[in-house]
Amino acid sequence: MSMNGIEKYAYGNRWRRVHPAEKVAFALGTLVLVLHTGCPWMSLAVFCLMSGLLVGLGGVSWRFYLRLLLIPFAFLAAAVIALALAITWEESGTVLYGLRVGNLIIGITEYGVAEGAGLLLRALSGVSCLYFLALTTPIAEILQVFRRMGLPPLLAELMALVYRFTFVLWDTASSMYVSQASRLGYSSWCRSLSSLGQLVANLFLKSLQRSQMLNAALLARGFDGEFRVLEPAYRLSKGRIFLIVLWLVFLAALDWYGGGGGVGSYFGRL
Amino acid sequence: MEAILAACDLEFTYPDGTLALRGLSLEIERGEKVAVLGPNGAGKSTLFLHFNGIFRPRRGKILWQGREVRYDRSFLAALRQKVGIVFQDPDSQLFAASVFQEVSFGPLNMGLPREEAKRRVERALAVTGIEDLKDKPTHFLSYGQKKRVCIAAVLAMDPEVLVLDEPTASLDPLLSEQITGLMEEINRVGKTVVISTHDVDLAYSWADRIFVMKGGQLLAGGRPEEVFLQPQVVRQAGLTLPWILEVYLELRRRGWSLGPRPPRRKEDLWACLPSASQAFGQLFRPANG
Numbered sequence: 326m327s328m329n330g331i332e333k334y335a336y337g338n339r340w341r342r343v344h345p346a347e348k349v350a351f352a353l354g355t356l357v358l359v360l361h362t363g364c365p366w367m368s369l370a371v372f373c374l375m376s377g378l379l380v381g382l383g384g385v386s387w388r389f390y391l392r393l394l395l396i397p398f399a400f401l402a403a404a405v406i407a408l409a410l411a412i413t414w415e416e417s418g419t420v421l422y423g424l425r426v427g428n429l430i431i432g433i434t435e436y437g438v439a440e441g442a443g444l445l446l447r448a449l450s451g452v453s454c455l456y457f458l459a460l461t462t463p464i465a466e467i468l469q470v471f472r473r474m475g476l477p478p479l480l481a482e483l484m485a486l487v488y489r490f491t492f493v494l495w496d497t498a499s500s501m502y503v504s505q506a507s508r509l510g511y512s513s514w515c516r517s518l519s520s521l522g523q524l525v526a527n528l529f530l531k532s533l534q535r536s537q538m539l540n541a542a543l544l545a546r547g548f549d550g551e552f553r554v555l556e557p558a559y560r561l562s563k564g565r566i567f568l569i570v571l572w573l574v575f576l577a578a579l580d581w582y583g584g585g586g587g588v589g590s591y592f593g594r595l
Numbered sequence: 596m597e598a599i600l601a602a603c604d605l606e607f608t609y610p611d612g613t614l615a616l617r618g619l620s621l622e623i624e625r626g627e628k629v630a631v632l633g634p635n636g637a638g639k640s641t642l643f644l645h646f647n648g649i650f651r652p653r654r655g656k657i658l659w660q661g662r663e664v665r666y667d668r669s670f671l672a673a674l675r676q677k678v679g680i681v682f683q684d685p686d687s688q689l690f691a692a693s694v695f696q697e698v699s700f701g702p703l704n705m706g707l708p709r710e711e712a713k714r715r716v717e718r719a720l721a722v723t724g725i726e727d728l729k730d731k732p733t734h735f736l737s738y739g740q741k742k743r744v745c746i747a748a749v750l751a752m753d754p755e756v757l758v759l760d761e762p763t764a765s766l767d768p769l770l771s772e773q774i775t776g777l778m779e780e781i782n783r784v785g786k787t788v789v790i791s792t793h794d795v796d797l798a799y800s801w802a803d804r805i806f807v808m809k810g811g812q813l814l815a816g817g818r819p820e821e822v823f824l825q826p827q828v829v830r831q832a833g834l835t836l837p838w839i840l841e842v843y844l845e846l847r848r849r850g851w852s853l854g855p856r857p858p859r860r861k862e863d864l865w866a867c868l869p870s871a872s873q874a875f876g877q878l879f880r881p882a883n884g
Contacts, residue, residue: 332734465691485691489692492734535687539688541644541649542682542690545682546679546748546749547704547752549704553703554697554703555699555703555712555713557729
């Protein structure tokens with residue numbers, strides 16, 4: 326479901342005509358720097374910037390974007406709660422709310438809350454960078470950039486094929502599911518288990534058969550072991566490259582002057 | 596006319612032991628439109644996969660322009676460029692992420708320089724009318740669009756023979772008509788087009804020559820009207836008569852004189868039908884054909 330949604334946006338958003346290398350540099354550069362810095366303010370700023378570029382300028386619906394953000398949120402929530410909770414001795418006086426068990430206090434400390442919030446922002450900013458890339462650039466073009474950057478061709482081809490056949494597999498599986506369900510294959514718990522088992526087994530066989538057909542079809546067009554396809558031409562924009570470099574240098578400078586603490590070192594920790 | 600592609604006494608067995616072709620021989624002439632008919636499992640697809648050396652016959656041989664096909668790398672590469680196959684299921688043919696990349700695969704495998712390959716891709720997309728799908732991922736296309744991409748992907752290699760396995764199966768009438776038109780156009784620029792089909796009307800009206808297969812053997816071959824006028828062939832292969840021929844035969848049985856040769860196209864049938872006044876006159880003539 327959301328896989329198809331991501332795909333639809335990747336092929337039809339307002340950043341579609343921008344050279345993929347620019348988008349990869351912008352998104353991944355920002356990702357690395359914001360994760361390295363770890364400053365909550367900067368994370369917040371990056372998160373807002375990426376979200377703005379996607380929802381405000383890119384034409385991605387905010388409902389869809391929120392739904393996407395909810396996916397990592399479940400994992401994040403667990404981690405943040407674990408971080409915010411702390412077990413401390415009586416004397417450390419920063420406990421905001423606690424439960425006393427003998428000499429120990431299980432509770433939420435000021436430090437834990439700051440840590441948790443920091444982590445949350447950091448993760449969200451990282452996720453927003455990746456979503457920017459995923460929602461503006463089709464996989465084929467991301468792979469093309471990676472290939473230029475020296476990713477082994479075998480790996481790139483494997484990724485491209487896996488990507489393509491995920492959809493074929495999904496279609497095959499869902500049509501098999503529908504056909505089973507329409508013959509009461511999922512009418513009870515027991516039936517469901519047996520139907521699902523058959524589906525998985527047949528899916529494997531069908532995939533095998535399909536891969537043989539594909540091989541024949543590739544051979545028919547002169548396949549010799551290497552996938553060669555033409556990549557669409559994009560124009561690099563000097564203006565945009567300048568802006569991206571400026572932005573990354575700016576982030577790096579903040580990171581460096583902050584001694585790894587980012588702008589947070591000037592304004593104090595959250 | 597020389598045969599551009601010929602099968603001589605072809606025999607083929609699948610690894611599971613199924614005998615798919617049993618001594619099949621046929622010849623396809625340059626520039627022809629050929630339709631191969633026959634029930635499911637007759638061996639049509641198996642035969643097609645022999646035409647560009649995907650399958651290697653157990654006995655017999657394939658001739659390309661009178662020369663026996665050799666199964667070495669360079670011969671196969673050359674043959675696969677000359678004979679393009681469009682498979683029945685588009686999903687088993689399409690592998691690339693975008694339409695443009697998919698279509699560029701063949702030309703690049705031929706070792707063409709990028710500029711030339713790009714020109715070929717653009718021309719193939721234009722001929723098949725799918726220029727606007729260029730950047731679309733192949734899994735977002737409709738069945739008919741996928742079919743066109745498959746045809747474009749093979750056309751971009753500029754083959755001399757285009758082999759299509761059931762090109763109009765599961766297409767709606769309009770799309771099926773468009774694909775037929777496309778095949779007609781491809782043929783008009785001098786390419787040999789070979790299709791397999793279950794659509795007797797299409798085969799009858801479109802093809803220059805028809806081969807009927809059954810059980811891995813050739814049942815009959817010849818001009819469409821010759822083949823369909825052999826009742827035992829039609830019955831054995833489980834075919835039905837094309838409606839044009841059926842109308843023609845019925846009218847002739849009722850004593851209409853409609854010219855010596857059965858019409859091939861709808862328009863030809865209309866042309867040999869008399870107007871109302873002429874027909875009225877005919878009614879009073881002694882009906883002896």
